[in-house]
Amino acid sequence: xxxxxxxxxxxxxxxxxxxxxxxxxxxxxxxxxxxxxxxxxxxxxxxxxxxxxxxxxxxxxxxxxxxxxxxxxxxxxxxxxxxxxxxxxxxxxxxxxxxxxxxxxxxxxxxxxxxxxxxxxxxxxxxxxxxxxxxxxxxxxxxxxxxxxxxxxxxxxxxxxxxxxxxxxxxxxxxxxxxxxxxxxxxxxxxxxxxxxxxxxxxxxxxxxxxxxx
Amino acid sequence: xxxxxxxxxxxxxxxxxxxxxxxxxxxxxxxxxxxxxxxxxxxxxxxxxxxxxxxxxxxxxxxxxxxxxxxxxxxxxxxxxxxxxxxxxxxxxxxxxxxxxxxxxxxxxxxxxxxxxxxxxxxxxxxxxxxxxxxxxxxxxxxxxxxxxxxxxxxxxxxxxxxxxxxxxxxxxxxxxxxxxxxxxxxxxxxxxxxxxxxxxxxxxxxxxxxxxxxxxxxxxxxxxxxxxxxxxxxxxxxxxxxxxxxxxxxxxxxxxxxxxxxxxxxxxxxxxxxxxxxxxxxxxxxxxxxxxxxxxxxxxxxxxxxxxxxxxxxxxxxxxxxxxxxxxxxxxxxxxxxxxxxxxxxxxxxxxxxxxxxxxxxxxxxxxxxxxxxxxxxxxxxxxxxxxxxxxxxxxxxxxxxxxxxxxxxxxxxxxxxxxxxxxxxxxxxxxxxxxxxxxxxxxxxxxxxxxxxxxxxxxxxxxxxxxxxxxxxxxxxxxxxxxxxxxxxxxxxxxxxxxxxxxxxxxxxxxxxxxxxxxxxxxxxxxxxxxxxxxxxxxxxxxxxxxxxxxxxxxxxxxxxxxxxxxxxxxxxxxxxxxxxxxxxxxxxxxxxxxxxxxxxxxxxxxxxxxxxxxxxxxxxxxxxxxxxxxxxxxxxxxxxxxxxxxxxxxxxxxxxxxxxxxxxxxxxxxxxxxxxxxxxxxxxxxxxxxxxxxxxxxxxxxxxxxxxxxxxxxxx
Ligand code: FES
Ligand code: FES
Numbered sequence: 001x002x003x004x005x006x007x008x009x010x011x012x013x014x015x016x017x018x019x020x021x022x023x024x025x026x027x028x029x030x031x032x033x034x035x036x037x038x039x040x041x042x043x044x045x046x047x048x049x050x051x052x053x054x055x056x057x058x059x060x061x062x063x064x065x066x067x068x069x070x071x072x073x074x075x076x077x078x079x080x081x082x083x084x085x086x087x088x089x090x091x092x093x094x095x096x097x098x099x100x101x102x103x104x105x106x107x108x109x110x111x112x113x114x115x116x117x118x119x120x121x122x123x124x125x126x127x128x129x130x131x132x133x134x135x136x137x138x139x140x141x142x143x144x145x146x147x148x149x150x151x152x153x154x155x156x157x158x159x160x161x162x163x164x165x166x167x168x169x170x171x172x173x174x175x176x177x178x179x180x181x182x183x184x185x186x187x188x189x190x191x192x193x194x195x196x197x198x199x200x201x202x203x204x205x206x207x208x209x210x211x212x213x214x
Numbered sequence: 215x216x217x218x219x220x221x222x223x224x225x226x227x228x229x230x231x232x233x234x235x236x237x238x239x240x241x242x243x244x245x246x247x248x249x250x251x252x253x254x255x256x257x258x259x260x261x262x263x264x265x266x267x268x269x270x271x272x273x274x275x276x277x278x279x280x281x282x283x284x285x286x287x288x289x290x291x292x293x294x295x296x297x298x299x300x301x302x303x304x305x306x307x308x309x310x311x312x313x314x315x316x317x318x319x320x321x322x323x324x325x326x327x328x329x330x331x332x333x334x335x336x337x338x339x340x341x342x343x344x345x346x347x348x349x350x351x352x353x354x355x356x357x358x359x360x361x362x363x364x365x366x367x368x369x370x371x372x373x374x375x376x377x378x379x380x381x382x383x384x385x386x387x388x389x390x391x392x393x394x395x396x397x398x399x400x401x402x403x404x405x406x407x408x409x410x411x412x413x414x415x416x417x418x419x420x421x422x423x424x425x426x427x428x429x430x431x432x433x434x435x436x437x438x439x440x441x442x443x444x445x446x447x448x449x450x451x452x453x454x455x456x457x458x459x460x461x462x463x464x465x466x467x468x469x470x471x472x473x474x475x476x477x478x479x480x481x482x483x484x485x486x487x488x489x490x491x492x493x494x495x496x497x498x499x500x501x502x503x504x505x506x507x508x509x510x511x512x513x514x515x516x517x518x519x520x521x522x523x524x525x526x527x528x529x530x531x532x533x534x535x536x537x538x539x540x541x542x543x544x545x546x547x548x549x550x551x552x553x554x555x556x557x558x559x560x561x562x563x564x565x566x567x568x569x570x571x572x573x574x575x576x577x578x579x580x581x582x583x584x585x586x587x588x589x590x591x592x593x594x595x596x597x598x599x600x601x602x603x604x605x606x607x608x609x610x611x612x613x614x615x616x617x618x619x620x621x622x623x624x625x626x627x628x629x630x631x632x633x634x635x636x637x638x639x640x641x642x643x644x645x646x647x648x649x650x651x652x653x654x655x656x657x658x659x660x661x662x663x664x665x666x667x668x669x670x671x672x673x674x675x676x677x678x679x680x681x682x683x684x685x686x687x688x689x690x691x692x693x694x695x696x697x698x699x700x701x702x703x704x705x706x707x708x709x710x711x712x713x714x715x716x717x718x719x720x721x722x723x724x725x726x727x728x729x730x731x732x733x734x735x736x737x738x739x740x741x742x743x744x745x746x747x748x749x750x751x752x753x754x755x756x757x758x759x760x761x762x763x764x765x766x767x768x769x770x771x772x773x774x775x776x777x778x779x780x781x782x783x784x785x786x787x788x789x790x791x792x793x794x795x796x797x798x799x800x801x802x803x804x805x806x807x808x809x810x811x812x813x814x815x816x817x818x819x820x821x822x823x824x825x826x827x828x829x830x831x832x833x834x835x836x837x838x839x840x841x842x843x844x845x846x847x848x849x850x851x852x853x854x855x856x857x858x859x860x861x862x863x864x865x866x867x868x869x870x871x872x873x874x875x876x877x878x879x880x881x882x883x884x885x886x887x888x889x890x891x892x893x894x895x896x897x898x899x900x901x902x903x904x905x906x907x908x909x910x911x912x913x914x915x916x917x918x919x920x921x922x923x924x925x926x927x928x929x930x931x932x933x
Contacts, residue, residue, distance in 0.1 A: 075318060084262075084316065089254035090247020092435070094386045095469050095858035102386060130247035139246060147241035150826045154661030155244030156386040156435030162245055181867040188858065190386050190436050191661055192833030194866040196826065 052120060059119055063088060064132040070119070078122045079103045079114035082129060090130035090159040094188075101187030104160040104167075105129045111167035111186075130159040133166065141207035142166050148203060151196030157189040165201045169208055177202065219716045221709075222781050223817060224674065226883060230740075231674040233878075235822040238666045239685065240433060240659065249433045252403035253466055255392040261290055263390075263454055263465030264320035265447065266310040266327055267474065268302045271336035271539035271851020275300045275309065275329065282326035283312055288319035291457035292327075293450045301334070303509045304539050305852045306474030308446055313454040313463045338846040340481060340506040340536040341377065341916075349511075350504070352534040356517045359528035364498035368489030372568040376484050376557040377916035378899065380506065380844045383477030383546060384861060387435020390466030391448055393455045399426040400452060401462075404444065407437040408697035410656035413690050416444040420452055429690040437660050438834075439545030440477030442697050473856040478844060479546035480507035482514065482553035483916075486561040494571040494579040496562065499526045503557070504534040507543030511535035514550040521551070521558035522593075522629045522788075525583035539851055540844075545699060547831070548632060548892035552838065552899050556917070559628045559900035564913060567613045573627050573904070574601050574610075585631075587786030588814055593629070596790040596812040596877065600627075603810040603873050604792040614911020622911075623796045623807070626904025628897030634785035634816070634888035636705025636774045637696025641714035643672065645722055645768040649760040651676060652684040653714065657695035657707050659687060662891060663823030664703055668711050670819055675715040677739030678756060693771065701889025705783035706774045708819060708887045712782055714772025721768045726759045784885035789813040789893050791832070793901035794870075797909045799928055802921030804906055806836055807870040809898060814877040816888030821876065828874040828894040835898025837864040840918050 053074035061068050061078075063086060070085055079096075082088040082105070091114050094102035098116040105114045106128040133140035142165050145151070152158040161184065168183040169175070175183065180201045189197070223232070243249035268275070276299075280292045289312055296302065296309040310327050314320035337349050365371060391404040399422075406412045413427035434441070447465055455463040467476055484503035490496045501519050506512065512535060519531055546552075566576035578597055581590040601607070609625055616622035642654045653672045659665040665685050672683040686692060696706055723734040726744050730737065730752055738747050745753035754762075774783070794808040809832050818824050841862035845854040855861045874894075899917060906924065907913040914927035 073318065076316075080317065083254075084260075087256060089250065089256070092251075092253070092386070094388075097469075097857065097859065099858040100386070134242075134246035134248065139242060143242065143245045146245040147237050150238065150241070150822050152238070152241060152244050152661070153663075153826060153830055154386070154436045155240070155249060155433060156251065158244050159247035162247075185865050185867045188386075188863050188865060189833075190384055190438075190863060192830030192864075193826065194833060194864075194869060195829045195872055197866060 057120070060123055061119060061127060062125070063127045064129060064135070072119050074118065074120050076119045077115050078105070078117040078119045078127070081119035082114060088129045088131055092156055092160065094156070099188070100157070101164055102157050102160040104163040104187065106163060106167055109170065111164050130163055133162065140166065142169070142200070142204040145200035145204040145207065146196070149196040149200040151193050151200040153191035153193055157187060161187050161189070161197055165204060169201065169205055173205060173209060175201070175205055219720050221713050221716055223886070226880070229674060231670045231680060232819050233821065236666055236670055236680060236820050238663050238823055239669055240665055244433065251387055251433055251435050252392055252405045252431050253387050253390070253435065255403045255464065257392065257394055257462035259461045261313040261315060261458055261461050261463045262317040262320045263311055263313050263451055263463050264317065264324050265308050265465070265467065265471060266324045266329070267305070267471055268307040268309050268331070269305055269852065270302065270331055270333050271305045271338055272334040273302050273331035274334060275302060276332050277330045278309065279328040280310055283323040286314070286319070286323035286326050288315040289323045290314060290461065291454045293453050295446070295450060304541050306471060306541055311450050311454060311465070313458050336539040336851040338538050338540060338851045339848055340504060340538055341483060343504050343534060343536070346536045349537045350534045351511055352532060356531045357529065361498050361500055361528040361530040364528035365489045368497055369492045370565070370568040371487065371489045372561070372565040373487045374561055374564050374913060375915045376486060376560050378482050378553045378556045379916065380481045380540070381479050381838055381842045382473050382844050382861060383438045383440040383544065384473060384863065385436035385438060385440060385477070388467040388469065388472040389441060389445060389447065389476040391451055392462055392464045393452045394462035395456050395460035398422060399428070400455070402427050402429045403431060404429065404448065405434045405441060406431060407441045407658060407660060407699060409658040409688055410690055410694035411697060412444050416448045416452065419449050427690070431658060431688045434658065434660060437698070438547050439549065439699060442699065469858060470856040473861055474853055475541040477544040477546070478508065478541065480512055480514070480543045480550065480553070481505050482557060484557045486557060488561055488565040490565050490569050492569065494566070494569060494576045496523070496526055496565060496580050498528040500530045502532050504536055505553070506536040506538045508540045509537055510542050511537040512543050514554065518550065518554055519558060520562070521554035522631050523558065523562070523580055523583040524585060540846065547834070547895045551630065551632070551892065551896045552835070555628055555630060555896045556900045556903065559897070560903050560913070563626060563904045563907065570612070572610070574606055577627060588788040592814065593788050593790065596788060596814070599875060600790040600792045600810050600812040603812070603875060604794055604808065606792065609794065613908050616909050620800045621796050621798050622909040623794070624905045624907070624909025625792060625794050626901045626906070626908050628791045628900030628904065630789040630791070630893045630896035632701060632787050632893040632896070634701055634705060634783070634787060636709050636783045637702040639695040639706035639710035639774045640693035641707070641710035641772045642693050643714040643718040643770050643772070645718050645760060645763070647760055647763040647765065647767065649757040650684065651678065651682060652686055653711055654686040654692040655695050655707055655710065656690050656692040657687045657703065658698055660698055662703065662827060663820055664707060666823060667704055667819045668707050671708050671711040672715045675712060675739070676719055678742055682742070701891040701893065703891070704819065704889045705887050709774035709782040710772045712772065714770055717770035717772055718768050721770060722759060725762050726754055729754060729762060781886060783887045784816045785888060787814040787816065787888050787893050789897060791897040791901040793898065793905040795902060795905040795909060797906055797924060799910060802924035804840055804919055804924060805870070806868065806902070808873065809836065809901065810873045810875070811894050812875045812877065813890070813894050814882055815890040815893070816885040817883045818876055818878055819887060824876060824890055825874050827890045828876070829872055831894035832872050832898050833864055833869065834895050836869055836902065838918065839899040839902035840864065841920065843918050
């Protein structure tokens with residue numbers, strides 16, 4: 001379908017051990033991962049990969065400006081670390097393989113699928129989650145626009161959409177309607193809120209202009 | 215109560231809240247990620263559950279050994295869910311589950327469980343009925359009138375094959391729950407459409423009193439008909455927690471298991487032959503249909519065809535239910551209706567093409583065959599409106615005459631029909647001396663806007679702003695409400711809330727009447743005041759009025775007792791959808807230009823969320839028409855696309871425009887509140903398939919209309 005943003009784009013790895021990277025590295029279909037191929041073995045074979053673990057190792061994550069010290073097995077995804085260890089439950093696990101965007105967070109200002117990034121790989125980088133968009137009781141214009149246009153039903157996909165929209169608008173402050181349709185193509189909604197999402201993103205674009213928000 | 219108040223809805227011109235576009239109350243919580251789904255529940259010492267499933271479509275389990283899993287790192291409990299000797303009828307059936315201190319450790323443990331199977335023969339596809347053998351259960355032929363004579367007398371006869379496969383619910387929040395025991399009681403956070411009932415149901419199988427279960431759920435991530443029961447995982451999730459000393463266990467299905475076993479919609483295949491007259495009258499319907507809803511057969515009961523146009527005088531129908539080795543069907547928004555609408559409207563447009571009659575005129579003519587509610591005239595008005603909004607007169611060309619370019623544009627029509635009414639629901643309204651108001655119902659908001667509708671009804675009744683009403687739902691300590699299914703929620707909760715708030719207000723009137731010097735029945739609530747009818751300057755502010763309660767709060771119930779008509783709610787709606795597509799005949803790609811949805815739903819409480827329901831429903835139809843299908847591997851018997859890469863949901867860029875037109879004339883309003891969950895999801899698939907056929911001039915018989923199917927149809931390979 002018309003996804004212009006490929007999942008890979010969201011999972012770009014700097015340090016060489018992104019989850020998708022090592023799956024590709026050993027020539028396995030992604031199906032093998034959930035079917036139970038040992039992730040540790042796969043990682044060990046990936047050319048050029050750093051080897052950490054398989055036991056827990058210290059990991060430092062900076063989330064919404066706050067530093068957290070954790071002890072994590074290297075296989076733990078950023079998503080699981082955020083949700084299960086640090087309590088940032090706004091990002092959701094839905095497909096767990098970089099397809100749906102429900103887990104979208106920002107890494108150094110760029111939208112990524114948190115299910116496709118290892119927590120160890122997010123070290124030293126600015127991690128921004130949906131929780132940062134309502135800190136101090138004020139709502140980011142994207143959130144307000146989603147409410148105004150009812151761009152949500154069950155809402156399970158919504159935090160991911162809001163983060164993707166924010167990242168998109170930071171790159172494309174003056175998007176056309178068609179650009180919005182293409183630019184948000186990395187997120188899926190089952191309830192069918194796309195009509196509201198498109199209008200919300202256009203409204204947010206207007207409101208974000210001249211009113212920068214964290 | 216001294217007098218029973220007149221509960222009926224205020225006259226349209228008097229409404230200040232009902233009918234106004236209102237943002238959903240939980241909108242900020244959802245959009246900002248602070249809303250807590252059951253999937254987000256965190257408890258001290260939370261454990262994670264994982265499930266091992268059978269990889270075979272049909273097998274006998276011969277041995278199962280979980281010894282190593284029991285000793286695996288972090289594991290606190292193991293449950294065996296199938297015994298040696300047990301016959302398993304579909305891939306994805308749960309055979310064991312574990313609880314461990316992390317999800318990864320739980321999965322590590324699953325890999326250490328040794329299970330052996332004797333593999334048995336399977337059938338996973340119903341498409342070729344001839345191959346179904348003893349798995350096919352035909353029901354008898356049903357005949358009305360004289361179909362043979364009618365075919366002889368017909369001016370034209372059309373014959374076709376039409377298929378709509380099994381699709382999955384694919385709720386984004388998968389099925390599951392968090393359960394935490396405290397002694398002999400437990401806390402239960404499910405993801406459910408049945409908040410009030412699910413805890414008691416689970417208590418029953420666990421053989422504990424229903425009062426021992428405290429069920430909570432603030433918000434839920436999609437159900438679409440698949441989340442009524444506690445399911446097996448409710449049961450073994452509870453046991454895992456108990457075995458782990460009561461520690462909370464979070465057990466939600468992983469995506470693959472979710473798609474394999476947690477909800478699918480039955481298929482429908484049909485060979486249909488129709489006859490009609492030159493003037494566009496359909497005179498005879500003949501269908502041989504079959505369907506599967508999984509291992510139990512299922513699908514629709516015989517004799518449901520044709521959809522909407524039931525009154526055709528001559529009919530012959532057979533239906534066969536096919537059992538396949540796949541998990542049982544679950545209710546899917548408007549059970550069976552999209553399938554029935556699809557085969558009916560497609561076969562009828564084929565007859566219209568044979569007769570050389572414009573489909574709008576053709577359906578209009580045959581609407582005399584529609585039932586009494588909403589009735590032929592209501593449908594005719596909708597068809598006219600839809601044609602106007604879709605620019606039918608300007609854009610429609612006879613089938614296959616869409617110009618000489620390689621991209622062809624076409625339009626097509628689909629119909630819907632649904633019931634409504636309201637499920638049983640009780641509401642408790644409390645008015646406190648400080649003026650605060652809360653309404654409590656053991657209901658649930660699936661994302662449909664239920665919470666907001668409850669607040670709007672209460673605010674309207676009490677003369678308060680929406681923000682002044684605290685809505686409490688999602689907890690079984692509140693008065694029970696029924697499950698959210700069949701578009702019965704808005705009817706149930708709006709009626710119970712209306713009655714409860716009116717009952718509470720009547721009590722408040724009694725208390726403040728002496729201060730205003732008139733009998734209680736001369737009072738009304740408006741603009742945050744209690745005032746004398748006809749002389750609004752004689753009033754008390756809401757706060758002042760409530761202060762007169764002294765130390766005693768008012769607490770009054772209201773009930774929507776039954777699914778019967780009662781003035782506040784209604785049933786029996788219809789809708790017409792028209793799709794406008796462009797098909798690239800070189801690539802086979804279908805582009806959705808526009809879908810028009812004209813829909814009746816009685817009195818509309820919140821147009822904003824009502825429209826969202828329609829947008830969502832249309833998008834589901836587009837998905838089902840163009841991309842979604844559960845693909846079974848005939849060799850292994852497994853689902854090939856139990857993931858979200860290949861189980862294709864429509865994306866945000868795949869759709870052009872959707873125009874929703876809600877019928878809100880006085881004649882619709884006076885029917886009362888009617889649910890909108892199901893009806894708009896029904897007709898779109900037919901409309902899109904008809905539009906594609908109109909564009910390319912031949913019918914690709916089986917949806918979803920992926921490029922391969924479109925190209926096959928163009929090349930005359932209609933397999
Ligand atoms: S859960 Fe990460 S992309 Fe779907
Ligand atoms: S709002 Fe339910 S999945 Fe998007």
